[in-house]
Amino acid sequence: MPKDSHGHLIPGVVSPQRQVPASIPRPEYVGKAAPTKHTGGDVYAPDEIALIRESGRIAAQAIQLVGESIRPGVTTEELDRIAHEFLVANEAYPSTLGYRGFPKSLCSSVNEVICHGIPDDTVLDNGDIVNIDITAFKNGFHGDSNYTFIVGEASQEVTDLVARTQEALARGIKAVAPGRQVNVIGRAIEAYAKRFGYGVVRDFTGHGVGAAFHSGLIIPHYDSAPQFDDIIEVGMVFTIEPMLTLGTHEWDMWPDDWTVTTKDKSITAQFEHTLVVTERGAEILTLP
Template sequence: MPKDSAGHLVPGTVSATRPVPSSIPRPEYVGKKGPSPFTGSDGYSPEKIALIRESGRIAAQAIQAVGRAIRPGVTTEELDAIGHEFVISHGAYPSTLGYRGYPKSLCSSVNEVICHGIPDDTVLENGDIVNIDITAFKNGVHGDSNVTFIVGEASTAVTDLVERTRESLARGIKAVAPGREVNVIGRAIESYAKRFGYGVVRDFTGHGVGEAFHSGLIIPHYDSAPAYNTVIEPGMVFTIEPMLTLGTHEWDMWADDWTVTTKDKSITAQFEHTLVVTERGAEILTLP
């Protein structure tokens, strides 16, 4: 099992890429080194928002399907197979597969992995936590979500971190309103996280999503004012995805150029929704 003598994760064995039926349309970046520059808008028509909601629902339901299989003894590779099959069975493409060379259909980030963990032969153990991040592409648009699951029973400190990270996402969403700057979102998240002494990851952020997997719009999860001052407008679609830690917000990157861990190997949790800005606030587009 890929953990070292201290119980920290080490890279495991990654299996071959899973096939996607040729009948399912691919995002434009598949087969390329990276996506083409996005020149569109982060604002969408009601018709396009309905399509993003459909993609988002598929992603959310796929995460639920994966969550039902999470237990001690299962591998993250097995979870990837479940997520992959769910997404393609609904006529959608798993957006991470082939994005900048990423080899799998979901991200599975265990314990100290902040984000972008690659599914492999890592065996989940009682007390672990694992974040499952799935994005579905259908009808030319992406819907992006993630949820952190507890494997079996975890310590009170870890359980509290997971629930408070979920709450921090809710508070970030509640802060969204037309006319405000996007930095209000991170201010709401960090002010809550600081009450418990949690680290708030800064360098991995929410983002514009829809026709592009990542549009270029950045949604920070810490108090960044006035550095990020994009004004929130009705019809904008973006993700909020706070990452909180039991220690530092600083991070290391594995040699695979994807897996991001806390520098002090402290446990970290994350939750994410795609949302659209309404006249009064925000509507979540990634509900099952």
């Protein structure tokens, strides 16, 4: 548990919010209903990019550490504990904790959960997949990343979905170049995903990140998105985080106002990096 008789996830028990030492600076939105609107743009100076890279490295290392504990029988609550303790030990604040009321230090999205799953007493089973999304805030900057892990051994269909979603991220990153519109990224991702008949989630996107957790810049992962026409510039920092499904791209929201599942309960995978635009393309800022 908690799964229903069809094996689909149901809400579990969420433990009390974990504490962060008072010595660790908080993002401005902690304790507020919503963050202050970001007005600083998405292009950063080299010294700021270095600080985003440091936050990104901590987030990536936290994901790596969590991944070492993913196995049948572990709960997503336990994975949250591991990440939380690592982040605060590195003097970083877990960006999700208190963001618009989110109660945990990572997002754990299992099987049909597209994104924003809340860690609870859900026990991972052999053959499940779980996406771990961690953002670290340190020195005034956020670094955001996620990775989908296979629990034990999954079916070939699910294993292929996970590998191809990671490849879709790589193709999206390769599409980045100064002077292009951001919608070229989604064009590259969906062109690849269509080869396998995968659904490409549209309503949850990549975003500007750095001084703000979400700056307002939107990075689409699907084709035919001409409305997202921001021009890619050198020094721009944003995430690419495609979500591919074995079925529909349509979704439902749980009553917690966070957990997003595929409408047809099909399995879905996601990968994400924070990157900075360079003169030749992009550099990943969320590497361990």
